[in-house]
Amino acid sequence: MYFDSVADALAMSGHGVFVWGAYSISFVIIFFVLLRPVMSIRTLNAGIRQEALRKQSAQVAQQNAS
Amino acid sequence: MWRIIHQFGSPPWVYRFCDKVIPWLMPITIVALLGGSVWGLLFAPTDYKQGDSYRIIYIHVPAAVVALAGYYVMALAGLVSLVWRVKLADTAMRAAAPIGAAYTAIALITGAIWGKPTWGAWWVWDARITSMLILFFLYVGVIALFEAYENKTVAARACAILSLVGTVNIPIIYKSVDWWYSLHQPASIKFTGSSAIDASMLYPLLGMIITFYALFALLMMLNLKQSLTEEYAQSAWLNKRLAA
Amino acid sequence: MTEARDIDIFRYCRSQTVRHLMLMVRSPSEVVNPLLFFLLVIVLFPLGLGPDPEQLSILAPGILWVVALLSNLMICMRLFVDDLEDGSLEQLAMARVPLSIAVLPQLLASWLASGLLLSLVSPIFGLMLGLPLEVASVLVVSLLMGTAIMLLLGAVGAALTVGVQRGGILLALLILPLYVPILIAGTRALNEALQGGDPTVALALLGAGVTGGLLLAPLAIAAGLRVSLEL
Numbered sequence: 001m002y003f004d005s006v007a008d009a010l011a012m013s014g015h016g017v018f019v020w021g022a023y024s025i026s027f028v029i030i031f032f033v034l035l036r037p038v039m040s041i042r043t044l045n046a047g048i049r050q051e052a053l054r055k056q057s058a059q060v061a062q063q064n065a066s
Numbered sequence: 067m068w069r070i071i072h073q074f075g076s077p078p079w080v081y082r083f084c085d086k087v088i089p090w091l092m093p094i095t096i097v098a099l100l101g102g103s104v105w106g107l108l109f110a111p112t113d114y115k116q117g118d119s120y121r122i123i124y125i126h127v128p129a130a131v132v133a134l135a136g137y138y139v140m141a142l143a144g145l146v147s148l149v150w151r152v153k154l155a156d157t158a159m160r161a162a163a164p165i166g167a168a169y170t171a172i173a174l175i176t177g178a179i180w181g182k183p184t185w186g187a188w189w190v191w192d193a194r195i196t197s198m199l200i201l202f203f204l205y206v207g208v209i210a211l212f213e214a215y216e217n218k219t220v221a222a223r224a225c226a227i228l229s230l231v232g233t234v235n236i237p238i239i240y241k242s243v244d245w246w247y248s249l250h251q252p253a254s255i256k257f258t259g260s261s262a263i264d265a266s267m268l269y270p271l272l273g274m275i276i277t278f279y280a281l282f283a284l285l286m287m288l289n290l291k292q293s294l295t296e297e298y299a300q301s302a303w304l305n306k307r308l309a310a
Numbered sequence: 311m312t313e314a315r316d317i318d319i320f321r322y323c324r325s326q327t328v329r330h331l332m333l334m335v336r337s338p339s340e341v342v343n344p345l346l347f348f349l350l351v352i353v354l355f356p357l358g359l360g361p362d363p364e365q366l367s368i369l370a371p372g373i374l375w376v377v378a379l380l381s382n383l384m385i386c387m388r389l390f391v392d393d394l395e396d397g398s399l400e401q402l403a404m405a406r407v408p409l410s411i412a413v414l415p416q417l418l419a420s421w422l423a424s425g426l427l428l429s430l431v432s433p434i435f436g437l438m439l440g441l442p443l444e445v446a447s448v449l450v451v452s453l454l455m456g457t458a459i460m461l462l463l464g465a466v467g468a469a470l471t472v473g474v475q476r477g478g479i480l481l482a483l484l485i486l487p488l489y490v491p492i493l494i495a496g497t498r499a500l501n502e503a504l505q506g507g508d509p510t511v512a513l514a515l516l517g518a519g520v521t522g523g524l525l526l527a528p529l530a531i532a533a534g535l536r537v538s539l540e541l
Contacts, residue, residue, distance in 0.1 A: 012118035022122045022179040026172045033168045037288035044295045203487040214474040223537045224470045242491035
């Protein structure tokens with residue numbers, strides 16, 4: 001490691017707020033851009049599976065009736 | 067050769083491809099992103115002129131580079147969709163726009179934060195930052211135009227034309243902003259400039275640029291998969307695949 | 311229409327230009343309003359910045375160009391709206407003349423009624439902002455070319471947004487970033503002239519912009535109109 005201690009690394013000779021701030025904001029943006037499609041795919045897939053199940057059970061019910 | 071090109075136009079094939087690649091690209095990218103940041107933050111030496119604030123470079127420059135490249139990816143997809151009417155190219159173009167906007171936002175925000183300790187001001191009308199701001203508006207314009215149309219097929223074609231017009235204009239905008247800046251530039255303000263950058267600083271930077279490209283590819287695939295799931299929710303191939 | 315097969319494109323363009331000009335003469339407010347807007351905004355600047363003529367003359371090139379940009383935006387917002395509503399745009403797209411050429415008469419007419427007029431009266435506005443009379447020629451020439459490029463680029467945006475509800479703000483978002491090089495070259499020409507330098511480089515770049523715009527923009531405009539008409 002380039003720095004002597006954790007405190008040094010956090011302080012970055014006085015520029016710590018800027019450096020760590022820039023990195024954390026960037027990671028927050030990246031996190032949300034990543035999360036959006038992942039969550040969306042999950043809900044969409046759940047909807048499709050549910051629809052398939054509903055169709056299946058409707059079919060079974062129809063067969064039972066006849 | 068033609069078979070490969072044909073496959074890129076086939077939604078089931080692309081969906082399967084994304085499905086296969088994402089599970090290993092996602093962890094690799096995240097690990098590389100964290101590793102590269104740690105390398106840049108903690109292991110790279112300090113810049114003798116700017117001190118430790120220069121460490122923002124490892125996120126600012128990769129974001130800026132890939133943001134510009136992303137516009138060309140989007141425009142290329144637009145061209146393919148206009149000329150060959152490949153529906154999937156529309157989807158790819160729509161997938162690229164928000165990623166590019168996020169990258170330009172990262173570049174702008176980190177640039178502003180970097181500016182404070184370096185130049186003493188949050189915002190300086192530096193040529194590169196100004197160009198990046200205009201690029202951000204170009205991305206936002208494409209997204210806004212897409213949202214404005216009810217009919218999404220028409221929206222995609224409109225966006226394709228707009229992104230092509232933007233592509234022709236981007237070099238002109240960059241050149242003109244450089245030219246504008248060279249006239250007004252106070253001599254003291256300058257980035258790292260053309261001076262040779264030491265290998266111990268260069269390698270983490272190159273690593274981060276590659277990582278940001280990988281992240282762009284990953285986000286593209288995720289967005290593509292999301293759009294395809296939305297579009298083909300009723301189709302047999304997707305239902306079969308999800309049931310398995 | 312027996313000889314419809316070989317339409318004389320120049321005659322077609324001439325008659326169309328005259329038609330569009332006649333339309334504008336019949337509704338003069340569309341010609342006058344952008345000019346009034348230009349004047350009004352220019353009046354606002356001394357009120358906001360203070361009446362000091364020296365300070366104003368430093369800022370004048372920027373003010374004039376930004377306001378020219380905005381009034382051009384207003385013209386672009388109206389560009390294809392009426393033609394879409396009364397269906398003449400659709401006829402234009404179906405006509406034998408290629409759409410990319412068929413739109414040129416309207417652009418020419420709009421430019422004559424807006425860009426040309428604005429450039430010719432701009433020295434008056436320049437004087438109001440404390441610009442010396444010596445740079446009037448550079449102001450007029452640069453605005454003549456600048457308004458032409460702005461209209462060509464703006465027409466691309468107008469073609470893409472004409473079918474959209476409330477497309478005005480969207481149009482501004484789409485094309486203002488593309489106007490940046492024009493603004494830079496135009497103000498550069500004026501500033502060079504003001505400081506006794508050589509404005510020809512900036513003017514030549516504007517001229518290159520007009521040529522390039524005339525070559526490429528009609529294609530994009532035609533493609534954009536086809537999208538808006540959903541053809």
